[in-house]
Amino acid sequence: MDNSQPDRDTESTLPAESPITGASANPFDASSAVEQHILIGLEKIGLALKSQSWQDAGQQGLTPTQGQILALLIDQGESGMRLSEVAKNLAVTAATASDAVTSLVEKSLVQKTRSPQDGRAIAITLTTQGQKVAAQTASWSDFLLNTVDELSAAEQVIFLRGLIKMIRKLQAQGQVSVAKMCVTCQFFQPNRYSDAERPHHCALVNAPFGDRHLRLNCAEHLAADSELAKQNWKRYLSQSSHPQPD
Ligand code: SF4
Numbered sequence: 001m002d003n004s005q006p007d008r009d010t011e012s013t014l015p016a017e018s019p020i021t022g023a024s025a026n027p028f029d030a031s032s033a034v035e036q037h038i039l040i041g042l043e044k045i046g047l048a049l050k051s052q053s054w055q056d057a058g059q060q061g062l063t064p065t066q067g068q069i070l071a072l073l074i075d076q077g078e079s080g081m082r083l084s085e086v087a088k089n090l091a092v093t094a095a096t097a098s099d100a101v102t103s104l105v106e107k108s109l110v111q112k113t114r115s116p117q118d119g120r121a122i123a124i125t126l127t128t129q130g131q132k133v134a135a136q137t138a139s140w141s142d143f144l145l146n147t148v149d150e151l152s153a154a155e156q157v158i159f160l161r162g163l164i165k166m167i168r169k170l171q172a173q174g175q176v177s178v179a180k181m182c183v184t185c186q187f188f189q190p191n192r193y194s195d196a197e198r199p200h201h202c203a204l205v206n207a208p209f210g211d212r213h214l215r216l217n218c219a220e221h222l223a224a225d226s227e228l229a230k231q232n233w234k235r236y237l238s239q240s241s242h243p244q245p246d
Contacts, residue, residue: 045144048143049141049144050064052140052141052143053067053068053140056136056137056140057137057140060136060137061107062104062133062137063100063103065090065092065096065097065100066100066103066104066109067137067140068090068137069086069090069097069100069101069104069124070104070109070110070130070133070134070137070138071134071137071138071140072089072090073086073110073124073125073126073134074126074131074134074138075219076125077125078116078125079115079116079117079123079125080113080115080123080124080125080126081123081124082115082121082122082123083097083098083101083122083124086101086124088177088178089177089178091175091176091177101124104130108127108130109126109127109129109130109133109134110124110125110126110127110130111124111125111126111127111130112124113125153212156212157211157212160211160212160214161211161214163216164181164183164214164216167179167181167216168181168183168233179216179217180215180216180217180218180219180221181214181215181217181218182200182202182214182215182221183214183229183232183233183236184221184223184224184229184232185218185222185223185224186203186222186223186225186228187202187203187220187222188200188201188202188203188224188232188236189201189202189203190232190235190236190239191235191236191238192208193208195208197210198210199211200213200236204220
């Protein structure tokens with residue numbers, strides 16, 4: 001379990017950028033590649049998220065992992081989740097998930113019951129008190145919303161597209177275990193229409209939708225088989241994104 005609370009102002013883990021001063025006629029010629037600037041930016045956002053999660057979870061007397069488990073369970077209702085699913089969704093070990101769930105049981109925020117789907121399996125569900133606390137912990141990342149609003153509508157669409165590409169790659173590398181994204185869903189039909197506002201189609205709800213509606217964590221997601229996923233990805237990339245002017 002990660003017990004080391006980060007300091008919001010601590011940046012020692014960030015990779016250093018090359019010095020701007022140097023012998024070169026134009027110092028920017030020797031400066032670091034754009035990839036490194038993006039990496040540093042992502043690290044800064046990650047640091048802010050980690051710091052905020054410690055702060056918010058701490059106010060509830062929870063660790064961030066415990067807070068994340070409550071936020072995860074809030075959408076599961078009475079069916080709850082198995083311990084292995086909790087660990088997979090949070091990309092933590094089974095032992096870490098088990099420790100956190102045990103603490104939450106002791107705090108009367110979650111309970112272990114027989115799974116309604118499989119009587120032999122144990123499901124973890126929220127107690128009434130846990131539902132109240134979960135509603136608060138689920139919004140701990142909302143502080144970032146006003147920073148996203150700093151982006152224009154077109155920038156938001158391009159940013160979302162970039163995130164989808166990065167998360168898909170992380171998933172392929174096994175570094176993100178669960179990503180219920182449209183681009184990997186069997187209901188996704190990319191670029192089916194010529195309408196730049198709504199080029200895609202969701203076969204589940206039989207409706208067209210745009211790049212700005214692409215989901216990263218859809219509850220109705222069903223994974224496409226590898227061949228369909230490959231075809232859809234190619235088709236999705238075949239068109240440039242369709243950001244609309246502000
Ligand atoms: S079911 Fe959800 S993830 Fe799948 S295409 Fe529709 S909106 Fe996207």
